[in-house]
Amino acid sequence: MAQYSRISGSVGLITLKSPPVNALSAVVRQGIVDTVEKALSDPKVKSVVICGQNGIFCGGADIKEFAGNMSGPPLVPIIHAIEAANKPMVAAIEGIALGGGLELALGCHYRVAHAKARLGLPEVTLGLLPAAGGSQRLPRLIGVPAALDLITTGRHVTAAEALQLGIVDQVTDHKTVDVAVKLALSVAGKPLDARRISTYLCPPLSALDPLFEEVMQKVRQRARGAIAPIACVQAVRAAAALPYAQGMEREKELMATLFTSGQARALQYSFFAQRAVSKWSTPSGARWDTSTPRPVHKVAVIGLGTMGRGIAVALAQAGLSVVTVEPQEKQLMEAKQAVSGMLERGAKKRGVAPPLNNITYNSNIQAVADVDLVIEAVFEDMALKKKVFQQLSVVCKPGTFLCTNTSALDVDQLASQTRTPELVVGMHFFAPANVMKLLEVVYGPRSSPQALATAMQLGKKIGKVSVAVGNCRGFVGNRMLKPYIEQAFFLLEEGATPELVDRALEEFGFSMGIFKVSDLSGLDVGWRVRKGDGLAEPRATGQSARIREGRRYSPLGDLLCEQGRFGQKTGRGWYQYSKPGGREPSSDPWFHSFLKEYRAKHGLVPRAIDHQEVLERCLYALINEGFRILEDGIAAGPEDIDVIYLFGYGWPSYRGGPMFYAGMVGLPKVLDRLEHYYQAHPDVPYLQPCTLLRRLVASGSPPVHKWREVIKKLHSQL
Numbered sequence: 001m002a003q004y005s006r007i008s009g010s011v012g013l014i015t016l017k018s019p020p021v022n023a024l025s026a027v028v029r030q031g032i033v034d035t036v037e038k039a040l041s042d043p044k045v046k047s048v049v050i051c052g053q054n055g056i057f058c059g060g061a062d063i064k065e066f067a068g069n070m071s072g073p074p075l076v077p078i079i080h081a082i083e084a085a086n087k088p089m090v091a092a093i094e095g096i097a098l099g100g101g102l103e104l105a106l107g108c109h110y111r112v113a114h115a116k117a118r119l120g121l122p123e124v125t126l127g128l129l130p131a132a133g134g135s136q137r138l139p140r141l142i143g144v145p146a147a148l149d150l151i152t153t154g155r156h157v158t159a160a161e162a163l164q165l166g167i168v169d170q171v172t173d174h175k176t177v178d179v180a181v182k183l184a185l186s187v188a189g190k191p192l193d194a195r196r197i198s199t200y201l202c203p204p205l206s207a208l209d210p211l212f213e214e215v216m217q218k219v220r221q222r223a224r225g226a227i228a229p230i231a232c233v234q235a236v237r238a239a240a241a242l243p244y245a246q247g248m249e250r251e252k253e254l255m256a257t258l259f260t261s262g263q264a265r266a267l268q269y270s271f272f273a274q275r276a277v278s279k280w281s282t283p284s285g286a287r288w289d290t291s292t293p294r295p296v297h298k299v300a301v302i303g304l305g306t307m308g309r310g311i312a313v314a315l316a317q318a319g320l321s322v323v324t325v326e327p328q329e330k331q332l333m334e335a336k337q338a339v340s341g342m343l344e345r346g347a348k349k350r351g352v353a354p355p356l357n358n359i360t361y362n363s364n365i366q367a368v369a370d371v372d373l374v375i376e377a378v379f380e381d382m383a384l385k386k387k388v389f390q391q392l393s394v395v396c397k398p399g400t401f402l403c404t405n406t407s408a409l410d411v412d413q414l415a416s417q418t419r420t421p422e423l424v425v426g427m428h429f430f431a432p433a434n435v436m437k438l439l440e441v442v443y444g445p446r447s448s449p450q451a452l453a454t455a456m457q458l459g460k461k462i463g464k465v466s467v468a469v470g471n472c473r474g475f476v477g478n479r480m481l482k483p484y485i486e487q488a489f490f491l492l493e494e495g496a497t498p499e500l501v502d503r504a505l506e507e508f509g510f511s512m513g514i515f516k517v518s519d520l521s522g523l524d525v526g527w528r529v530r531k532g533d534g535l536a537e538p539r540a541t542g543q544s545a546r547i548r549e550g551r552r553y554s555p556l557g558d559l560l561c562e563q564g565r566f567g568q569k570t571g572r573g574w575y576q577y578s579k580p581g582g583r584e585p586s587s588d589p590w591f592h593s594f595l596k597e598y599r600a601k602h603g604l605v606p607r608a609i610d611h612q613e614v615l616e617r618c619l620y621a622l623i624n625e626g627f628r629i630l631e632d633g634i635a636a637g638p639e640d641i642d643v644i645y646l647f648g649y650g651w652p653s654y655r656g657g658p659m660f661y662a663g664m665v666g667l668p669k670v671l672d673r674l675e676h677y678y679q680a681h682p683d684v685p686y687l688q689p690c691t692l693l694r695r696l697v698a699s700g701s702p703p704v705h706k707w708r709e710v711i712k713k714l715h716s717q718l
């Protein structure tokens, strides 16, 4: 709703009231229509201030409404009426003015912002464009280049930057509404024509066409298949080229295409999925709202390899006190230098002082005696990690949470090395840990709700999107990756090339195909794991070389490793590079003839494989494992899996994550294709459709937000 009052004798005050962010729901829009009418028809009112309750101006359109039939008055005519008003309208911006919220403010004649406010047009992140006049007014106000930057990235700006750009007229440290009322009193009765942004021409620019071409090219590259950023450029171009009314028509037209697109649905799903994962629950009944985290001020990081360094940086940047331990003096000194460099570069980017003093460097594990929480990040070796946990159990003060950064190992085995298994959880960071947003927080069967809640809270504090997951080999992300990689290997055996597989995946929207990723992260990583599992041992030639434990196995990755081809670091892998450490992959004739010989040796007759088969085999196998994870209760819901893939594995955001994507493709189709491929490859268990997928299809393939009900039923029957 919107509340109306008259203050200081002649100022009408309209307050948006719709917690938590005063989104422009149908009720709020109707409230604005009613209160604006009241203010304009009251002869005692000479000017009007619009603000939001609880220190928040407005978070934009109510995103929840997009999924249903929109009702209530539309926003565009409301903003037109405000701009056309014959009394000065002043926006008092506290907290945030985002999307429709900023568009509402741009319809006002004046804007005052609190110094701590943030403003932006983030519609592009929801698969939309600012279609309440934002794409037409912003370039007229601040010029085409700055508007393009804000609208195509959706980034928020501070009040100071907004002032510098000319988005707001005034920034204040005092009570924003008081300052806005003062301004409203001072401008009452003054002419308004020059304050109506829709009447402006965009500030002139020479070479407008080349500018748009250059921007479009950049945006296309960055968007990798996303349609909203392209539409944003087209809308701003209309602002630059057309009169306002025609520009608005173009804005409407472009929005209509975006609004009904699958991409917008996916991005809006992902917005709510991100928020849903913070409301975690476990099969044993622990929940986010009944578990109290303990405050964490001092954290230890054990092991200063690549992961440990990134974790230490992320913690220090969030203002935590960090105690690092690396037993070898030489490695410790090298790490100190590297970490300091990372902190300095990060601080320079943010324009702050580097938090160098937040970190201490130690070679003795006794240094962690008084920390609140430890993150073990030593080499991925169970025996070594067990030893560290035994030591921690002795050294740490009672009550210290003990976390491991393992990416796949059994968290419960580590917990059993300590006297306090209830205080042990996994905190699986993704490399580079100071950059990547994802954190899998892994609870074992004995982890206490408080330990889980504390790790989740710490994740949030350091800016991570944290997802609580159960304990199993590879947890959620890496467990699903296994069938995906396996299919890619099989496709090579059957006739595909790394180039073909990668192209198909990149056209789907991944920034890098699986073989390029493998070269980047190092083929030896998977080789070590397979060797540990007793899989990667050289076998006899013939069929037995391609069967392990009764299932199909491809030794291709092992064979490359035996040749010392570890990927980028050795200059050779699935591709070749100009030198060891080179970054630019190019097709490798050696690999192609090796593959040819390999196929001949194993009696494999290559066949033509198209992009569709690559996508279906790789992605549906991954999705099938996602369903198994839900079936096993390792992830609480599809949102958890999707958020993990969006933030940790480069899944294209406009496809909403693998489980949402399965729903978009249609669960019956996914089931049908898996059945087809399983029939063709009965020695590949990952292709066998799992029970939950069958159950969902049998229940009429409900939309993704209804899957939890089917999962619950399935669990109750097991």
Ligand SMILES: CC/C=C\CC(=O)SCCNC(=O)CCNC(=O)[C@H](O)C(C)(C)COP(=O)(O)OP(=O)(O)OC[C@H]1O[C@@H](n2cnc3c(N)ncnc32)[C@H](O)[C@@H]1OP(=O)(O)O
Binding pocket: 020, 021, 023, 059, 060, 061, 062, 063, 064, 075, 096, 098, 099, 100, 101, 122, 123, 126, 128, 130, 131, 132, 272, 275, 276
């Ligand atoms: C013609 C079309 C016109 C206009 C188009 C638009 O305006 S599209 C919408 C543009 N606005 C946005 O994209 C803002 C989205 N929201 C955010 O970025 C953040 O929520 C925000 C506002 C910066 C606040 O962040 P914070 O971390 O403080 O809180 P959180 O994100 O957890 O949000 C709190 C709850 O508010 C719900 N919510 C936020 N924004 C909206 C919204 N625009 N519509 C509906 N609901 C919104 C969010 O889901 C959280 O709900 P909860 O139930 O507590 O999980």
